[in-house]
Amino acid sequence: MQNEKTATTAPEGALLKVENLSVSYGHINALKSVSIEVFLGEIVVLIGANGAGKTTLLSSILGITPSQSGTISFDGQRIDKEPVDKIVRKGVCLVPEGRGVFASMTVMDNLLLGAHHNLKNKDKYLKRVFEWFPILEQRKNQVAKTLSGGERQMLAIGRALMSEPKLILVDEPSLGLAPIVVNEIFTILQMLNKEGYTILLSEQNTFKALKVAHRGYVLETGKVTLSGTAQQLLNDPGVKAAYLGA
Amino acid sequence: MQVFIAQIINGLSLGSIYVLLATGFNLLLLVALIIHFSYPVVVVFSMYIVWVVLNATGNNLLLGILAGVLSSIILNVVSAPIFQKVMKKRGEVDINSTMVVSMGMGFIITDILSHSFNHGFPIAFPENLTGSEPLFRIGLISVQVGQVWSLAIGAIAVSAFFVLLYKTRAGRAFRAIAEDPAGARLVGIPIVKTGIQSYALSGVMGGMSAILIAMLLHSASPGLGDMLAHKVLAVSIVAGLGNLVGGLVVGLALGVIEALIQGYAAGSWSNAIAFVVMLVVILWKPKGLFGIKV
Ligand SMILES: Nc1ncnc2c1ncn2[C@@H]1O[C@H](COP(=O)(O)OP(=O)(O)OP(=O)(O)O)[C@@H](O)[C@H]1O
Ligand SMILES: [Mg+2]
Numbered sequence: 001m002q003n004e005k006t007a008t009t010a011p012e013g014a015l016l017k018v019e020n021l022s023v024s025y026g027h028i029n030a031l032k033s034v035s036i037e038v039f040l041g042e043i044v045v046l047i048g049a050n051g052a053g054k055t056t057l058l059s060s061i062l063g064i065t066p067s068q069s070g071t072i073s074f075d076g077q078r079i080d081k082e083p084v085d086k087i088v089r090k091g092v093c094l095v096p097e098g099r100g101v102f103a104s105m106t107v108m109d110n111l112l113l114g115a116h117h118n119l120k121n122k123d124k125y126l127k128r129v130f131e132w133f134p135i136l137e138q139r140k141n142q143v144a145k146t147l148s149g150g151e152r153q154m155l156a157i158g159r160a161l162m163s164e165p166k167l168i169l170v171d172e173p174s175l176g177l178a179p180i181v182v183n184e185i186f187t188i189l190q191m192l193n194k195e196g197y198t199i200l201l202s203e204q205n206t207f208k209a210l211k212v213a214h215r216g217y218v219l220e221t222g223k224v225t226l227s228g229t230a231q232q233l234l235n236d237p238g239v240k241a242a243y244l245g246a
Numbered sequence: 247m248q249v250f251i252a253q254i255i256n257g258l259s260l261g262s263i264y265v266l267l268a269t270g271f272n273l274l275l276l277v278a279l280i281i282h283f284s285y286p287v288v289v290v291f292s293m294y295i296v297w298v299v300l301n302a303t304g305n306n307l308l309l310g311i312l313a314g315v316l317s318s319i320i321l322n323v324v325s326a327p328i329f330q331k332v333m334k335k336r337g338e339v340d341i342n343s344t345m346v347v348s349m350g351m352g353f354i355i356t357d358i359l360s361h362s363f364n365h366g367f368p369i370a371f372p373e374n375l376t377g378s379e380p381l382f383r384i385g386l387i388s389v390q391v392g393q394v395w396s397l398a399i400g401a402i403a404v405s406a407f408f409v410l411l412y413k414t415r416a417g418r419a420f421r422a423i424a425e426d427p428a429g430a431r432l433v434g435i436p437i438v439k440t441g442i443q444s445y446a447l448s449g450v451m452g453g454m455s456a457i458l459i460a461m462l463l464h465s466a467s468p469g470l471g472d473m474l475a476h477k478v479l480a481v482s483i484v485a486g487l488g489n490l491v492g493g494l495v496v497g498l499a500l501g502v503i504e505a506l507i508q509g510y511a512a513g514s515w516s517n518a519i520a521f522v523v524m525l526v527v528i529l530w531k532p533k534g535l536f537g538i539k540v
Binding site: 062064083084085087088089093094096100102103104105109112113114116117119159163 | 415418419421422425426428429430431432433434435436
């Protein structure tokens with residue numbers, strides 16, 4: 001199990017590189033000179049309490065929240081001034097906190113929205129998404145508000161896969177889900193990772209997240225205070241005390 | 247009975263114009279996120295363009311219709327950056343600022359129409375557009391060719407719009423923005439570009455409305471835009487702001503109610519009575535008959 005978690009690619013150039021990123025909302029400094037790297041084939045987790053800045057970091061990477069200073073590079077190119085739709089085209093997508101599916105639209109519409117920029121390949125990706133999530137195929141003509149929380153999370157992940165991403169940003173997938181469903185979602189993320197998707201995950205469910213991740217960063221009030229391999233973080237006394245309840 | 251049938255046809259054709267206008271208005275509200283109160287005033291401006299082109303070309307219908315539709319598309323699309331500039335924040339319907347801009351546009355257009363065209367007198371459209379002979383006539387009431395045409399074209403245009411909305415990529419993006427602008431941006435829908443597409447589509451519908459209104463009313467005046475603007479706003483509010491199906495039903499109903507009042511009671515009171523009916527409805531259902539969808 002532990003051996004399988006070793007990332008497959010050598011870390012020459014990072015797929016995602018965030019350097020000295022600062023973001024503020026008015027006079028609230030949500031991120032203060034944050035630097036993180038994600039390499040191809042990794043699952044990286046952002047750990048932090050409420051308000052630590054996890055959502056802000058993910059939404060700045062996607063171009064939703066503008067930054068005050070610092071740079072974001074993806075695949076060797078600067079993306080920090082690009083509009084969201086260009087960044088999505090480059091292969092970054094976000095599974096937002098609280099799923100963010102379009103409740104009054106059908107499951108099929110939701111999935112096709114994920115493929116808005118590459119509809120010509122939609123059949124190929126629909127087939128794969130339905131292989132991953134057979135339940136979505138059964139429900140494809142149902143409106144999304146009739147789905148359960150776990151199914152919505154699967155729809156949000158399925159929609160992200162439709163966009164042909166290289167890097168999937170996943171914001172607190174476990175939020176509001178029963179433990180058994182959380183396990184299922186994490187297993188799916190792990191399987192997706194083995195298929196070649198790189199994943200940057202934000203989580204408050206620290207133990208489970210570190211169990212599936214290769215590496216992690218600890219965010220505290222907008223600053224990275226600690227980083228390391230998942231195993232190092234699991235063993236860190238500070239992390240244990242603050243996030244693992246030990 | 248014949249009067250009844252004739253007035254139903256008249257009412258539906260008038261109503262189909264309200265439907266087209268309310269649909270364009272709602273589309274701008276839902277996707278471009280503006281309250282374009284003066285959208286029907288822009289449509290009346292296009293009617294004047296049709297009239298000018300018909301006069302200049304010896305009543306060449308094809309050119310007149312093309313000019314009407316094109317001018318409407320252009321007028322709508324060029325207003326997009328103005329609206330966007332005043333909207334501080336994309337992704338939120340800033341009712342105050344867009345409404346003020348739209349009303350300002352309406353005043354300017356109405357003033358231009360009353361100063362620069364036909365000395366401010368009402369304009370009349372030629373018979374080759376409106377049709378000369380009524381299809382049939384019962385006493386004072388008649389059904390004109392133009393009415394039947396406007397009903398048919400209106401029905402086709404609205405159906406085509408719904409097909410576009412529910413069966414195409416652009417339509418899906420429109421619906422996504424209408425439901426959740428921030429969510430639509432997040433999945434990679436280009437918000438500004440899609441918004442401009444909605445201006446263009448509203449322009450197409452406005453242009454068609456301009457032609458149909460000309461066929462139906464045979465004339466236009468500078469004050470027509472304001473009158474239509476009030477009705478379209480009323481239809482949209484009574485139906486429920488942003489509710490496209492509601493706009494369809496209420497638009498047709500308003501046309502029929504007006505026609506029936508004209509057929510059976512005092513025609514000159516039709517506006518007042520129709521607005522009283524709508525006032526009652528809105529007191530009874532403040533969110534509109536079909537519910538707000540914004
Ligand atoms: N739109 C906003 N306007 C103003 N302040 C904001 C906004 N979004 C976030 N913040 C502030 O920025 C800080 C970081 O918030 P963020 O949502 O990134 O945290 P988080 O780590 O995702 O928290 P949670 O685990 O609760 O989701 C918080 O102090 C928050 O109040
Ligand atoms: Mg968050």
